[in-house]
């Protein structure tokens with residue numbers, strides 16, 4: 535076996551990871567040694583007598599801000615080896631399947647889970663940490679987002695998902711949503727399995743799936759088709775976001 539992916543998670547709520555890390559795909563990947571996950575309580579790196587990890591935000595405004603020192607201390611306690619440090623944040627770069635593929639090739643990842651109104655910006659600037667968002671919504675903290683990332687990355691580590699074929703055929707791998715799936719019974723509450731799927735004609739089934747995937751994508755995620763039309767760079771130049779001077 536090659537070196538496992540090692541992920542260190544920094545959090546104020548370490549027990550939120552107990553269940554998920556023992557279950558299902560993540561649990562099996564850890565059990566089989568393909569992925570090593572260590573959960574660290576940031577509060578153990580708060581060294582004042584009140585073990586304070588948050589404070590009032592400079593400039594005023596509601597809510598508390600996570601202090602930088604315990605986060606820096608927690609990261610530095612992990613040693614000198616180079617590692618990619620990610621801060622889960624609604625203000626981050628958007629996580630997607632391409633980023634999951636990239637992260638699955640890293641030897642070590644550090645996931646920092648913020649709480650309160652946010653984390654002192656010097657965590658981003660000074661560690662440094664890359665801010666990553668799993669979607670445009672606000673959670674109570676980064677833990678659930680870290681678990682989502684961890685599962686998306688872990689299933690791409692070679693050996694974790696048994697049928698390597700099934701990885702490539704899913705949503706996003708071809709820029710489209712997945713085609714509809716059916717199993718028994720053939721008739722359920724008046725809804726029939728499309729007859730083409732029962733023919734055994736694999737070329738015909740392939741064409742039907744492609745068309746059904748396109749329809750689903752048009753209906754649920756038209757933005758994916760617009761991105762496709764602009765090419766793999768998302769049409770950056772046409773939109774004028776080129777780095778080049780005019």
Ligand code: JAH
Nearest residue numbers: 623648667668669673675676
């Ligand atoms: C909320 C710290 N992209 C999802 C996401 C990630 C993190 C947070 N919210 C949403 C969050 C509060 C404090 C992080």
